[in-house]
Amino acid sequence: MVLKGKTHIFGDNIDTDVIIPARYLTTVDPNELAKNCMVDIDADFAGRVQKGDIMVAGLNFGCGSSREHAPIAIKGSGVSCVIARSFARIFYRNAINIGLPILECDEILDEMNAGDELEVDLAKGEITNLTTGKKYSSEPFPEFMQEIIAAGGEIAYLRKKFAKQEA
Amino acid sequence: MGMTMTQKILAHSAGKDCVKAGELITAKLDLVLGNDITSPLAIQEFEKIGLGKVFDKDKIALVPDHFCPNKDIKSAEQANVVRQFARKYDITNYFEVGQMGIEHALIPEKGLVTAGDVVIGADSHTCTYGALGAFSTGIGSTDMAAGMATGELWFKVPDAIKVVLKGKKKNMVSGKDVILHLIGKIGVEGARYMSLEFTGEGALDLSIDERFTIANMAIEAGAKNGIFPVDDVTLEYINAHSKKPYKVFEADEDASYAKVVEIDLSTLDYTVACPHLPSNTKEIANLGDIKVDQVVIGSCTNGRIEDLRVAAKILKGKKVHKNVRCIVFPATQKIYLDAISEGLIQTLVEAGVAVSTPTCGPCLGGHMGILAKGEKCVATTNRNFIGRMGHIESEVYLASPAVAAASAVTGKISAPEEVL
Numbered sequence: 001m002v003l004k005g006k007t008h009i010f011g012d013n014i015d016t017d018v019i020i021p022a023r024y025l026t027t028v029d030p031n032e033l034a035k036n037c038m039v040d041i042d043a044d045f046a047g048r049v050q051k052g053d054i055m056v057a058g059l060n061f062g063c064g065s066s067r068e069h070a071p072i073a074i075k076g077s078g079v080s081c082v083i084a085r086s087f088a089r090i091f092y093r094n095a096i097n098i099g100l101p102i103l104e105c106d107e108i109l110d111e112m113n114a115g116d117e118l119e120v121d122l123a124k125g126e127i128t129n130l131t132t133g134k135k136y137s138s139e140p141f142p143e144f145m146q147e148i149i150a151a152g153g154e155i156a157y158l159r160k161k162f163a164k165q166e167a
Numbered sequence: 168m169g170m171t172m173t174q175k176i177l178a179h180s181a182g183k184d185c186v187k188a189g190e191l192i193t194a195k196l197d198l199v200l201g202n203d204i205t206s207p208l209a210i211q212e213f214e215k216i217g218l219g220k221v222f223d224k225d226k227i228a229l230v231p232d233h234f235c236p237n238k239d240i241k242s243a244e245q246a247n248v249v250r251q252f253a254r255k256y257d258i259t260n261y262f263e264v265g266q267m268g269i270e271h272a273l274i275p276e277k278g279l280v281t282a283g284d285v286v287i288g289a290d291s292h293t294c295t296y297g298a299l300g301a302f303s304t305g306i307g308s309t310d311m312a313a314g315m316a317t318g319e320l321w322f323k324v325p326d327a328i329k330v331v332l333k334g335k336k337k338n339m340v341s342g343k344d345v346i347l348h349l350i351g352k353i354g355v356e357g358a359r360y361m362s363l364e365f366t367g368e369g370a371l372d373l374s375i376d377e378r379f380t381i382a383n384m385a386i387e388a389g390a391k392n393g394i395f396p397v398d399d400v401t402l403e404y405i406n407a408h409s410k411k412p413y414k415v416f417e418a419d420e421d422a423s424y425a426k427v428v429e430i431d432l433s434t435l436d437y438t439v440a441c442p443h444l445p446s447n448t449k450e451i452a453n454l455g456d457i458k459v460d461q462v463v464i465g466s467c468t469n470g471r472i473e474d475l476r477v478a479a480k481i482l483k484g485k486k487v488h489k490n491v492r493c494i495v496f497p498a499t500q501k502i503y504l505d506a507i508s509e510g511l512i513q514t515l516v517e518a519g520v521a522v523s524t525p526t527c528g529p530c531l532g533g534h535m536g537i538l539a540k541g542e543k544c545v546a547t548t549n550r551n552f553i554g555r556m557g558h559i560e561s562e563v564y565l566a567s568p569a570v571a572a573a574s575a576v577t578g579k580i581s582a583p584e585e586v587l
């Protein structure tokens with residue numbers, strides 16, 4: 001799958017409380033959650049973000065609580081992919097489980113500006129900054145996780161598995 | 168090569184003789200946990216799998232603690248989703264308001280976790296049960312759904328940091344100061360993807376409540392889990408609370424660690440994490456004058472009986488400062504009752520403390536003590552992120568119950584010796 005979009009840049013240790021504050025956790029609806037995505041550090045993010053946009057961030061993205069509402073809010077806001085220097089582990093699992101593509105890449109953040117257009121080839125782990133022309137690579141997922149992503153998330157993966165067992 | 172304590176537990180639950188860091192395994196689960204925020208999403212996803220049954224109705228625990236007793240209509244609807252699910256599938260360990268407590272205090276107290284268990288919870292502080300020598304870790308709602316359906320989950324076997332605790336703590340320095348000090352030292356991502364394995368004579372010198380506090384905040388260093396060796400103190404707790412068979416695992420002598428961190432407990436002072444990261448720590452002497460508007464004593468980190476005893480000891484015969492609201496949350500109904508029979512609640516209320524029923528409440532900015540713009544709070548909770556306890560321009564300082572209680576008296580962040 002190849003994704004293309006404009007970037008929004010965030011720093012290190014973006015925690016799940018700023019991705020979606022607890023006061024908005026009284027719903028599981030992606031569209032409702034998306035309205036308040038990032039609101040505590042970037043008040044008009046929800047108004048600005050366009051479908052297909054890409055988030056680029058620093059270290060330990062998604063640290064803090066286990067709320068799956070965080071990747072759901074990001075996905076609900078139209079973001080097609082998150083690229084970070086590193087991800088907190090629960091966020092990493094959750095993103096894969098709900099089918100939000102994420103990539104780890106250390107260098108890209110230093111050499112880009114907000115609004116740059118990126119092209120991301122998920123299967124190859126290739127990232128191209130179309131604005132600057134530079135290319136970057138990211139470690140592809142282990143095969144087992146690729147299966148989950150290809151199935152469309154963990155639940156779809158399990159449904160397939162159980163259907164096979166019954167057949 | 169040898170295995171760490173965590174690796175041994177994971178190998179056992181995956182039916183393997185040996186596992187290595189980085190290996191992907193599938194482990195059998197002894198308990199799957201969820202709360203009123205994370206479970207509704209897990210339930211929605213669980214129903215999509217379409218199995219029509221849970222893997223084991225005795226091995227699922229549902230604890231409505233975050234926005235409960237419900238703070239508004241939406242949170243009441245969410246709690247009701249969990250309640251109806253518990254009835255539909257006859258879930259043994261559903262804890263209604265009136266029996267519940269904050270999940271990570273309640274689960275060990277009810278004997279639902281024991282040494283050697285593998286536990287997942289759709290709540291990041293599930294790592295608390297490492298205090299009992301279990302492998303327990305936080306996951307999201309979809310993993311919870313998969314766990315409830317299949318009774319197993321995939322894990323990447325973690326590497327570990329060995330934390331060697333030496334010496335004896337002085338004054339009223341507590342487990343909270345130890346973990347804040349460690350997080351300050353290694354950073355909020357210092358243990359990312361790894362286990363924190365606590366060891367050394369200093370670790371075994373800690374009370375079980377202090378071990379819970381320390382394991383609880385492993386996630387604040389980015390860790391997958393935190394774990395303590397099993398000793399007499401652990402077994403005494405387990406035998407008093409659980410009839411489940413336990414299994415004691417020990418790290419091999421030649422286990423390999425990514426890093427070894429040594430802490431001499433005798434050199435530690437009261438430690439406070441300043442806004443807006445748990446790693447932003449200072450010893451109290453270097454803190455300066457910080458006036459507070461609110462003091463919160465409670466949560467899954469420090470709402471246990473020892474914590475309430477310390478708070479009551481400091482507040483006995485004193486008054487909460489006139490510019491301060493002090494709110495105390497016993498973490499479970501049993502702790503609440505014990506605090507009543509020990510006279511602690513009387514002492515606290517006489518001092519001018521507002522005592523609440525068990526709930527997560529203000530810890531996550533839910534209800535029962537939300538901060539206004541510009542307000543400062545010293546809390547015994549575990550996170551001081553932007554907006555965590557209310558307005559995005561409010562500030563949370565993390566500290567021990569002793570420091571929090573002393574601050575309630577003086578109106579500024581203070582060491583307990585200032586009021587005792």
Ligand code: SF4
Nearest residue numbers: 269466467527530531
């Ligand atoms: S007390 Fe706070 S940290 Fe603990 S489970 Fe509740 S919200 Fe989470």
